[in-house]
Every structure is written in structure tokens, then in C-alpha cells.
Amino acid sequence: MKNYRKSKSKFYILFAFSIIYIGSFFVWEKMQQKLLSQKINSIHARTAKVEAENQRIDMKILEITSLNNLEETGKKRFGLVAPDIANIVIIEDDLKK
């Protein structure tokens, strides 16, 4: 009878600890989930920032390689002239094809 009582109280204590443990685990897991989503969020924010910066650089490249800019650069820096119909040169390879 005495042993039965002892084991019963042990069971209660174990049960109480299990509940506390499961509860704590649940709270810890929720915290981890929150922290992780915050991390993901900050990575998203950084990605968005990098993407925006990338867009800006792409735009600069497009503006630099725009036809107008290329012609201006060709004329000013390299002294090129716009080709005329009279300047067409037929290359032999083209004729063979």
C-alpha cells in the first residue's frame, strides 16, 4: 500500500514535470519560429535592397549603352562618322554564301 502511494506521487510529479517541459518546449519553439521569421524578413529586406540597387545599376548600363549615347561617344571620343550608302563594302565571303 505504502509502495503504491509512493509510486502514485512519483507519477504525479513526473506528470507535472512533463507538462511543464512540453509547455516550455512549446514556448521555446514559438520563440525560435518568431526569431527565424524575423531573420528571413531581414534577409528579404536585404534582398530587396540589393535588387533595387541592381535595378539602378542595370538602368545606368542601359543609359550608357543607349543608341544616342553610343553615337555621341563614337563621334566625340573616336571621331567616327555615320555610315552612308556609298560606304557599303561587299565582303567576298558574303558573296560566296
Add this chain to the structure above:
Amino acid sequence: MKNFKTKINFISLFVLMCFCSIGVKLFQVQIIRHEFFSRLVSLKVDRVKKSQAMRGIIFDSNKRPLATAMAVESCYAEPKKAKNNINIDSLAKCLDMPADSVAAKISENKKSVLLKKYLYPDDVEKIKTARIPRKKLNLLQSGIYFEKKQLRRYPEGSLANYVVGIVGADNNGQAGVECTFDKFLTGNSTKYITSIDGKGRETVTSKMSEEERAVVLTIDSSIQYVVEREIKKAYQDTNANLVTCIVQNPQTGEILAMASYPSFNPNVEHKRNPKMFKNPAIGNSYEPGSVYKIVAAATALENNPDVYKEKFYCEQGEYRLSNDVTIHDSEHKYGSLSFEEILAYSSNIGFAKLSKSIGARKLWQYSRAFGFGSKSGIELPGEESGLLKPPEKWSGISTEMISFGQEISVTPLQIVNSYSVIANGGFLMEPRIVKSLLCNGIEQKVYEPVVIRRVISQHTVSKLTEMLEAVVNYGTGDNAKLSGIRVAGKTGTAQKYDSELRRYSAKKYVSSFVGFFPAENPKATVIVLVDEPKGEYYAASVAAPVFKRIAGSILEYLNVHPVTEIASKQNL
């Protein structure tokens, strides 16, 4: 001892009861009233936000971007909060603005003021990291906040601006393709949920990926660039009011280039003139003059193929149509001319006499069949249909006048499309400016060439092509001649109607040249229109040389070589 055990049991029971009550409460909160509490939490913590997709890209036919969107931010201040909480000097330095201007904005009696728009991410970062709040406050608490915006940029500047169009301050399309395809380019807005924790940090819990949309035009940037360069030069040389040019692929109806000068730079906001958004190539109608003569010629050939052999006496340059209307053949006094020669030398008298054998109704029917008097159906806003009255409303001399391009108004697009009928073997094509619509890089809709109707027979096409080649070879279009390339075209110098004087002006002209090349297998139909050139005004010396330069560059770009040069190289 017994007493001690009773105490222990009592305490155990008490602890058990405590756990039980906690368990009951948890059961009630988590299971029975779960929905109520979750709703309460989401009301306080969760926020539903809207994310607008980036406005779609507009590409040329070679996928070169003509319009793109960028994510930027605008900086705002709440004057009430910001007045005492921020360091104006450091904020002004970050915004690259004078401190006085920032101070003036912050002292305004408004709930919120815009400090600077279109800030790039690194500018925003600079502001966020600078010591702008005076006290231990964050930027938002000190009254400075940012709003995400989209900035529409046109990397090629003014290239194809009338076709691409522009957007307003709210990013809504106001002209061109930006306007026609506004709904498609705007895309869908996506809703997503964010949770905010105790420290005010935001966590996105669910978000849909946004669609990337694009419109692919039929415009070829390289051809468009050459056209814009040449019409700008023509505008400066002739001191004209306006110069317009359209290049069309006659086989498919695709518009390869469409430009007018003067134009505007869509990237410069403060210099925008609302009147300039109207595309002159489709929105301005004018009396075409001699370029319209092909309609009368085509009608005559369709009704009587033997008209080709007839001779027309051109009255030595002066011919009276009625008591008060006399027509002239510019500065020339022609006698008897063949059917081909009346077109080659552009004799108004010859065509007035030809029109008598055609009749009003036939001329009207063929004018309609060529697409005059109705909109072409191009995917651009603001297209005009021109003016072609029904024959019942024509006066006694209308048939003669219309045969050489007066008493009728047309758009440059209608003219170029009608010449494409001859270039492609007799079919009226629907002019197209959009090739396809893309969604995440996949073609969602492809715009195929549309044949509206067959207008003229192959026999008429061959005869008209020969006649138009004659115009360039020995007629008025001599300045459009390209060595080694068969060019077919027609000049047109039309007097403008002066509404104040109520008669045709002797000082204001519209000079134009329309043609296609190579005549044996046409790759492009081109119209060059110079409105009110100062000084020299004949199309032969104003518009034809511009056509020649543009045609030369297009042929070079399309890898079409002059026949004589190839022959001489082969002989070597």
C-alpha cells in the same frame, strides 16, 4: 508524523488543483475560445498590406528596353513631430537639399509634407543611419517616414517617345502604348499579411510572388534611331513646323519606326508639354497632295487595264475645271503625256482628266478600300480617321480635286499603309505596333499579321510599281534614287488650306515622299512628311533626300546590297 503526511497530502492536492485550474483555463483559451482569441490577436498584431507589382517593361522587337520601372522611396515629414525632434542640417545634407528649403517645408502647417521624391536605396540607408533625430527617438517617432514608389524610366531617352508614350505622376499611362496597355502593364496588386512584434518589427507571414509583365513592340530601335536622327536634321535644315516619318514592313503591316520632330524627353518631367503627347503620325490629318494620285491610278487600272496605253493632253500647264477654279501643273507646261508620265511628272491636269473616266463613286470606293476615311486599328490612342466625304456630298469638281489629293484629309499612317498595298501584292494589312505580350517571360498573347482585304489585282500592282519606279528614275522623285537599288515612290507637295483667307495658301505647304524598296521584293515602306518647310518647299528637294538617307541606312541595316556593286564584285 501522521500530521506531517496530512500536510503533504494537502499541499499536493493544492498544487494539483492549481495545475488542474491552469489546465482548465488553457483548455478554455486554446480549444473552446480559440477562434475568438486568435481574431483578437490578429486584429492587434496582423496587418493586411497591398503590394503593387512593378509596372511592366516595354521592349522593342529585339528585346531592347524602351521603358522600365524602378523601386524608389519618397521621404515625408510630419511637421508637428519633426519641428522639434530632428536635426535639420544633417537631414538636408542627406537629402542633398538646402537647409532653408527643408526648414521651410517642416514649418508648413500640414499633416504631412513631401521632402524629396525618388530616393534610391543607398540614399534611404544614408538617411536612416545618420543622426537625424535629436532625442533618443527612432526616425518614425521623430516624424520622418518613407513611402515606396515606382519610378518610370526611359533608358533610350526620347527614342520612340510618341509610340511608347508616358505615364503621369500616379504611374497611369497617359499616351502611346503606356496608355493603350495601361491595365496590362500595371499588373495585379498582391495582398499579404504581416505580423508586428512587441518591438514594432514586421514579419511577413504570407506573400504571393509578383508577375513580371512586358509588351514587345514591332519597333526596331536601330531603324527608329536612324529615322529620328534624319528627321531632326531635316527639321533643322528646312526650319519646318514638324517632320514626321513612318517605316512599315509591307508584308506584315508591322511598324518598324514611327517618329516626329520636335519631340519630348519623357525622362524630364518639368519640360513636358501636354500638346506634344499627341502622336502626329496618327493624330494629324492633312491634305496629301500628289502622293494620293496612286489611288486614282489604281482605280483607273482596275477598271480599264488598257488605260496604260492612253495619252493625256496636259493643256500646257493650265486647265479650267469650272468658272472660278483653274488648276496648274506647278511650273511645267506639259503637252501630251502617257499614263505613266502623268504620274512620273505629277501632272494635276492629267489626273483631273483621268478622274473623269473613273467617276466619283469608283474613286470613293477605291479610296475606302485603300483604308482612307477610317481608322486603321493600330494599337495606339488618339488615331484620326481623316476626312473622306461620301460622293453624294461632293461638289462638281471634287472628283478632279480628290484625284490629285485635295478636298480629302489623311493621316501619314493611312498613306504609308496604302503604299504597302502596292508593295505587298495588293493586300491592305492592319498596321501593328505590338508584337506580343509577355508574362514572366512567356508569351501570353501574340499579335499575328492581319489581312483586311485584297484591294487591287496583281496586274495593277505590277503596273503601279513600274510607274512608281519611273517617278524615281526620271520623274519628280529623282532625289530619292539609290544606286543599285530599285526604289518605287511618289512626291507630294500640297498647298495648305488657310482657314483665315478661306483659300489655299501660297506660302504654306506640306511636302512628302512615300516609297518602298527594293521594288522587286519590298522590305520597307517609308513616308517622310515635312510640314511647312521654309524656303525651298518642293517635296523633290525637301522630302526625297531625307527618304534617300533613311532608305540607305535601312538597306545597310537589313543587309540588302546594291545590285550593281554585287555584279561588279562578281566580275572581279
